[in-house]
Amino acid sequence: xxxxxxxxxxxxxxxxxxxxxLVSKRNMLRMLLSAEVMFNAALLALISLAAPGFPDPGGxxxxxxxxxxxxxxxxxxxxxxxxxxxxxxxxxxxxxxFKE
Amino acid sequence: xxxxxxxxSSVLDLGVFAxxxxxxxxxxxxVVEHRSxxxxxxxxxxxxxxxxxxxxxxxxxxxxLFHVAVYVGASVLFMIxxxxxxxxxxxxxxxxxxxxxxVIPMFSLxxxxxxxxxxxxxVPGVEVSYMALSKLIVEKYWLPLLIFVVAMATTMMQAIxxxxxxxxxx
Numbered sequence: 001x002x003x004x005x006x007x008x009x010x011x012x013x014x015x016x017x018x019x020x021x022l023v024s025k026r027n028m029l030r031m032l033l034s035a036e037v038m039f040n041a042a043l044l045a046l047i048s049l050a051a052p053g054f055p056d057p058g059g060x061x062x063x064x065x066x067x068x069x070x071x072x073x074x075x076x077x078x079x080x081x082x083x084x085x086x087x088x089x090x091x092x093x094x095x096x097x098f099k100e
Numbered sequence: 101x102x103x104x105x106x107x108x109s110s111v112l113d114l115g116v117f118a119x120x121x122x123x124x125x126x127x128x129x130x131v132v133e134h135r136s137x138x139x140x141x142x143x144x145x146x147x148x149x150x151x152x153x154x155x156x157x158x159x160x161x162x163x164x165l166f167h168v169a170v171y172v173g174a175s176v177l178f179m180i181x182x183x184x185x186x187x188x189x190x191x192x193x194x195x196x197x198x199x200x201x202x203v204i205p206m207f208s209l210x211x212x213x214x215x216x217x218x219x220x221x222x223v224p225g226v227e228v229s230y231m232a233l234s235k236l237i238v239e240k241y242w243l244p245l246l247i248f249v250v251a252m253a254t255t256m257m258q259a260i261x262x263x264x265x266x267x268x269x270x
Contacts, residue, residue, distance in 0.1 A: 002113050004221040007154060010121045012211030014128050016204040021132035024200035029183055030132075033140050036176075037128050040151045043167075049218070051158045055226040059233050060241050062155075062163045064248050070175040071255040077182045078259040084186055085265075 007048040014041035028083065028090040032076045039069045116157065124150045141180040148172040159226035162233060 014037060021034025043065055050058020080090050087094050127147040134140045148171050156164035237245055 001110055002117055002223045003219065004223060005215060005219045006117060006121075007158065007223075008215035008218060009212055010124055010154070012215065013204075013208045014124060015211060016207035017125070017128040017132055019203045019207050020200045023196050023203055025132075027137075029137055029179075029186065030140070032179075033131050033137075033144055036144055037131050037147065040147055044151055044154055045215075047155050047158055047160055047163065051160070051226055052218075052221055052224050055159070055224075055228050056232060056236050057241075059160055059163055059228045060237055060244075062160070063166060063233065063237070064244055066163075066167055066171050067248055067252065070170055071252055073175045073179055074255055074259045075262075077179060078262040080186070081182065082262045082265055090186060 004048050004052060008045055011041045011045040011048065014038075014044070026091050026093060028076070028080050028092050028095075031092065032073070032080075036069070036073070039065075043069075113157075120150055120153055120157075124154070137183045137186065138180060141176060141183050144179070145172050145176040148176055158223060160228050162228055162230045 018034045018036075018038030018041060021037065022031055025031050025034065043062060046065065047058060047062055050061070083090055083094070087097075124147065127143045127150060130143040131140050131147060134143060148167065152164040152167040152172070155167060
């Protein structure tokens with residue numbers, strides 16, 4: 001029989017892989033993609049933990065989380081577009097030079 | 101499926117879960133490590149589909165459909181179209197590579213230890229309906245919904261302002 005713990009293990013491994021990408025990359029879009037892997041892991045953990053005890057509030061939280069996950073994609077991609085226009089690259093080390 | 105013996109059903113469940121788990125790991129690694137950003141975004145879409153399958157197997161079919169429609173259908177496709185406009189190879193931070201590689205087992209083991217309390221909990225047969233969720237959001241969770249709508253609206257404005265910012269004019 002499947003248990004909740006198996007889902008949580010998959011979620012933990014996905015979170016670790018996403019964190020690895022976030023730490024090891026300097027490309028802003030690559031970091032965004034890694035953060036999205038972490039988001040997927042967190043969403044899976046949220047749903048798994050909500051399933052046994054309180055499915056309805058967990059479902060509401062998941063809906064709002066998915067919406068906010070989409071919103072952060074919009075913001076970071078627009079920042080990357082701006083950075084590409086200004087600097088011609090998306091290296092996050094260049095972000096500190098944006099200060100005027 | 102009811103005509104099948106119970107052990108067959110369990111084996112099928114386990115098989116589906118194992119395939120999904122392997123696909124999730126593979127797509128996560130490909131998102132992080134693939135040379136092309138466009139392919140990485142494409143693999144993120146596939147990871148979203150696998151995640152939606154996980155969510156559906158837990159009984160949250162409505163959330164799974166929402167995840168596919170909104171996250172995979174809108175967000176990741178938007179990202180793919182945006183990423184195709186950028187040029188340049190991947191930039192890797194070499195100095196933190198060892199730390200970054202150590203992070204994978206560190207986080208996985210730490211979170212597994214935290215989740216250990218759920219080891220014996222079976223997957224319940226929940227079925228969350230669209231009607232129940234929408235009623236709950238409107239009647240009980242209207243304030244988070246309001247904050248969410250305001251956040252989405254300001255995000256949209258911020259994205260438009262940032263991308264329309266004229267370069268070179270001070």
